[in-house]
Amino acid sequence: MTLLVVVWLTAVLAAAPALAAPQRDADNAYQELRRAQDELAAVQIEVSGREAELAATERNLSAALAGSGSTGEALRAARSAAVAARSRVAGFYSGVSAEFRRGREFAVLDNSAPLDYRAALPLLDFVAADQFAEVRAAEESVRQAEFAVTASADALTHAEAARTAAADALAAAGAHREAALRDVEDAQRRVDALSPVGEGDAGNVVRFALAQLGKPYVWGAEGPGSYDCSGLVLAAFRSVGLTVPRTSALQAGVGVPVPRDQVRPGDLVFYYQPVSHVAVVIDESRAVHLSRPGEPVRIADIDAIGPVSGIRRLLR
Template structure:
């Protein structure tokens, strides 16, 4: 085999480098093409992804509010059950004390009868030496008989009270344990939802941060639909059950969506409704599902400004009817409080408070 010259070695190395460069181009080119191709819809895709994540977090937020309502109710039941246990225990102690006081007298009567003691009128006639003595003995026997009857009656009642108090105490203790177990289950569920929400909000924040300023502005949209004159709407509101709440809510347009917030610096969807109605002296439930269960049902065709309108099959989004098919709501993260067409969401139902 001939020994390679320096020129041949250089030429060989150049060929290898050239081949490697070609191969690298082939590897990089498809990747560059793959990245560039979706670039046409990248903003739309990013906004859709953000919208999906935000929607999931909203569902969890409302479920969280619902779980808190459930926990509050279960905790109240537990407190009532615990109080009932104490009350029944006190009643049992009183009944047992009454039994202890009456038992010696009843035992004495029982012993007298057992030992052959005679406390009847016939015995008084037989042992009396005079009419006056007979009357005195019969009177004494009447008093003894009445007192004995009273004591026996009290003893029977105290015994019955003690048995009833003991049964009630045992039943109340069972109910208290059940209430505590139920409260614990709801509390665990609440904590799980809180952890789930924390993870979801982190994803939402990351997706939002990935948007450019223009994309964020496009995502937020307009605070009012075309042709919606806010001043005329407020001035033209006819007094009604919810018009005052709507008027209050309209003053919050532009405030940010904040998970779990009830204002005044930010709101989630049910938080805005709670805040708006609070301004007119009405207290509404904290979750959208609970709001969907209260008030009076209203048909979509009969909606009035300020009615509570709910969306999605699980009633997980809520707002206030703003007239002309529009809804005032805290929409989602990255979108401030706004007025928007109801056609944007699947209608669930409406309630009037």
């Protein structure tokens, strides 16, 4: 009897590594697919952000171009106004006769100058001062317009640089996305090379469950960021349009019973008595499940999860 026990233990221990290695390979393949999908999702968010950033910089560039045009037009108008003001001053003095100018000079030097000349001098000074003030204002407008043109040119330069930087960042993010897509495709090929997970809705239930690998256990959670065991089943079947009860105990009452040796992908395995845990079958030996906090969605041997209390098939 002792010899038979020793032989049995030796056989079990010898077989364990052989069984464990394919399971580790499958776990690694599914985990790598999950990691690649998460990376792709993060990169897609980055790409969307870069696209929005580029759109914003292009709007700023358009505004800067419009501003450059308007400030240039304002400068041309200010220069034209200054030329007109200076021309009016020049015309004012050229319109004063040489005789009147000589009379003004005489009036300054000799109080016996004609009264009409002396009376006209204050008006002449008032008109001249008013026209010179207009010239000074026009020249100040030119200086302000020139400053605005310079500021607008700087803004345009910065907008162009920002647009170029945003375009470069988007191109880099796009390249990153292409690499992430290739990683997902490679990981998916490795998963597809594993034992098939079934066709139709049953296969899609398994694929959904496997896509959640690594997500944390949270009691009462139904996804998408976390699950409990029956919440994962609920979400997996919901993905193919089938509604199942919320708890594992109630889920154990739907579908049809299946013998252990006839289990196939998409079946549900229930554990303990009364039922308190459930897993989704991947193939004849493995299932995907999560059981408690700190233990995320993972693949495990069907018979290693716990004492099987029943297997049910919801999808034929």
